[in-house]
Amino acid sequence: xxxxxxxxxxxxxxxxxxxxxxxxxxxxxxxxxxxxxxxxxxxxxxxxxxxxxxxxxxxxxxxxxxxxxxxxxxxxxxxxxxxxxxxxxxxxxxxxxxxxxxxxxxxxxxxxxxxxxxxxxxxxxxxxxxxxxxxxxxxxxxxxxxxxxxxxxxxxxxxxxxxxxxxxxxxxxxxxxxxxxxxxxxxxxxxxxxxxxxxxxxxxxxxxxxxxxxxxxxxx
Numbered sequence: 385x386x387x388x389x390x391x392x393x394x395x396x397x398x399x400x401x402x403x404x405x406x407x408x409x410x411x412x413x414x415x416x417x418x419x420x421x422x423x424x425x426x427x428x429x430x431x432x433x434x435x436x437x438x439x440x441x442x443x444x445x446x447x448x449x450x451x452x453x454x455x456x457x458x459x460x461x462x463x464x465x466x467x468x469x470x471x472x473x474x475x476x477x478x479x480x481x482x483x484x485x486x487x488x489x490x491x492x493x494x495x496x497x498x499x500x501x502x503x504x505x506x507x508x509x510x511x512x513x514x515x516x517x518x519x520x521x522x523x524x525x526x527x528x529x530x531x532x533x534x535x536x537x538x539x540x541x542x543x544x545x546x547x548x549x550x551x552x553x554x555x556x557x558x559x560x561x562x563x564x565x566x567x568x569x570x571x572x573x574x575x576x577x578x579x580x581x582x583x584x585x586x587x588x589x590x591x592x593x594x595x596x597x598x599x600x601x602x603x604x
Contacts, residue, residue, distance in 0.1 A: 411434035411436055411505075412434075412537060412550070412553075413432065413433050413445075413525045413527055413537045414431070414432050414553050415429055415430065415432070415521075415523055415553035415554070415555045416429075416430055416555070417429045417430065419561065420512070420515060420557055421515070421557055421558055421559065421561055422515065422518060422519065422558070422559055423514075423515060423516070424515045424557075425512075425513055426511065426512075426513060427511070427512050428461075428509055428510070428512075429509065429510050429511075429555065430508070430509050431445065431447055431507065431508045431523070431525065431553060432506075432507050433445055433500060433505060433506050433507075433508060433525075434500075434504075434505040435503065435504050435505065437502065437531075437533075438502055438503075439502070439531070440529040440530045440531040441499040441500055441501055441502065441529065441530045442499060442500035442506070442527055442529055442530075443496065443498070443499050443529065443530050444494070444495065444496045444526075444527070444528035445494070445495045445525065445526070445527055445528075446492060446494045446495075446525065446528075447492065447493050447494075447508070447524075447525050447553075448491065448492050448523060448525070449489075449490055449491055449492065449493070450521055450522060451489065451491050453518050453521065454479060454486075454489035454516065455490065455512045455515060455516070455521075456479060456481070456489060456512070456513055456514040457511075457512060457513025457514055458470070458489070458490040458493075458510055458511070458512055458513075459510065459513075460509075460510050460511075461508075461509035461511065463495070463498070463506075463508065463509075464498075465498035465499075466497050467495070467496055467497040468493060468494065468495050468496075469496075470490055470492070470493055471490070471491050471493075471494075472489065472490055472491065473488065473489065473491040474487055474488055475487055475489055481514070493508075493510060495508055499530065515557065518557065519556065519557060520554055520556045520557060521554070521555045522540060522552050522553070522554045523552060523554070523555070524537065524538040524552050524553075525537040525538070525552070525553055526538075535550065536550060537550050537551065537552055537553060538550065539551055539552060540552055540554075
C-alpha cells in the first residue's frame with residue numbers, strides 16, 4: 385500500500401509541476417515589440433504593466449526613455465480612461481538624420497487617470513519613428529499604486545548575473561525580423577497556445593498511464 389500511495393502522489397504531482405513550468409515565474413513591468421529592429425523605423429513598443437498587489441490598483445506609470453541612445457519621433461497611443469504627458473529634453477549630442485540634425489527627444493512618458501485592477505494588466509504603447517542602432521534598450525519605470533506605494537523598476541543585472549528583484553524593462557533589438565514575425569500577434573499567441581496545449585496533453589497522458597499502472601498492480 386505504501387508503494388501505491390507513493391506512486392499515486394507522483395502521478396498527481398507531476399502534471400501540476402509540468403503545468404506550473406508553463407506559467408511565468410513573476411510579473412514585472414516589461415517592454416516588448418513585434419516590429420522593432422536595430423536602426424528600424426515605425427515600431428510600436430508596449431510597456432506591459434501587471435497589477436501585483438491584491439489590495440490596491442495601479443494608478444500611474446512613468447517610463448523613462450534612454451537619452452544616450454535616443455528614440456526619435458515618439459508618439460503615444462491614446463488609451464481609454466488614461467491621460468498621458470510627455471517630457472522632452474535637449475540632447476547633449478544632436479542626432480544626424482536624412483532630414484537634418486535632431487536636437488530634442490522624448491525622455492519621459494507618464495500615464496495617469498486610470499487604474500489597473502487587482503489581477504489585471506495594461507499595455508501602454510508608444511510609436512517610434514526611428515530606433516537607434518544598438519543591440520538593446522533599457523527603460524526605467526515607476527509604478528504607483530492607489531495606496532501610495534511606488535515600485536521602482538530600475539535595476540539592471542551585471543552580464544551573466546541573476547535577475548534583480550526590480551528589473552528595468554529591457555528590449556532586445558534583433559538585426560532583422562524573424563520570418564515568423566510576419567504573423568504578428570496571432571502567430572506568437574498561436575505558438576504559445578500550442579506549446580501550453582502540448583504540455584497539458586503530456587500531463588494528461590502521464591495521469592492516464594499512472595492510473596493504468598495502479599490498476600495493474602492492484603489486479604496482480
